[in-house]
Amino acid sequence: MxxxxxxxxxxxxxxxxxxxxxxxxxxxxxxxxxxxxxxxxxxxxxxxxxxxxxxxxxxxxTEPLPTSTPAAPVTPPPGKGSNLVSVNSPMVGTFYRSPAPEEPPFVGVGDRISTGQTVCIIEAMKLMNELEAEVSGEIVEILVENSQPVEFGQTLMLVRPA
Structure with a gap:
């Protein structure tokens, strides 16, 4: 089976x-x-x-696993500025900045991104889930270290919308 x-x-x-x-x-x-x-x-x-x-x-x-993994923009953490958009983890898993250990990161602080661009990977249950940006703009801060476990809804990055 x-x-x-x-x-x-x-x-x-x-x-x-x-x-x-x-x-x-x-x-x-x-x-x-x-x-x-x-x-x-x-x-x-x-x-x-x-x-x-x-x-x-x-x-x-506690809830169905997501069928897709878009990064959802929500209110940024307090003190970070109201004009920033959060990229949040859609699931519990492990955060990866690049597609493979020897590959360069998808994005870095100061990089310009566009809607639909892959910004990171969340590994959950041995599945690699690419997170795509829902807004165009500039990466202001990356709040998670590579290979760090993340929780559902945890803010991963902050983006200044274009």
């Missing part, structure tokens, strides 16, 4: 919207257990994935 990323997302979404606390799928190739965490049961946003040594994957999430 093969399970695509889309099917996995649908399973996570179905679990999040149901009264079920745990769902296990077993085949000759793998075992997948989806389990609501205590945070999820309490209504707090949380998403984690663990692959055990026996290749069992445990996924807990």
């Amino acid at each position: 093969e399970l695509s990323v889309t099917e996995l997302r649908e399973l996570v979404a179905a679990l999040g919207q149901s009264d079920l606390v745990e769902l296990t799928l077993k085949s000759t190739d793998f075992e997948l257990t989806l389990r609501k965490s205590a945070a999820m049961l309490a209504g707090t946003a949380a998403a984690t994935a663990v692959v055990k040594p026996d290749d069992t994957m445990v996924v807990s999430a």
Whole structure:
């Protein structure tokens, strides 16, 4: 039995919207257990994935995984200026500034960006999700170090719109 990323997302979404606390799928190739965490049961946003040594994957999430990963502009952190736009993480994962360790970063402070341009990658559950700019402008600040874990909604960069 093969399970695509889309099917996995649908399973996570179905679990999040149901009264079920745990769902296990077993085949000759793998075992997948989806389990609501205590945070999820309490209504707090949380998403984690663990692959055990026996290749069992445990996924807990409070909401469906996003099907796309656009960077959403929101109000910047206090004291940073009201004319700046935040680039926020659309998911829990690991922040990467470049497509590979030996490659140059997608963007740096002072760089001009345009709408739709890739600004970073968030790795979640071994999937690389490119974040695209939703505004054109100049990168004013990068608030996250390369390879650092990030939370859902965490501000990654500040952009001065063009």
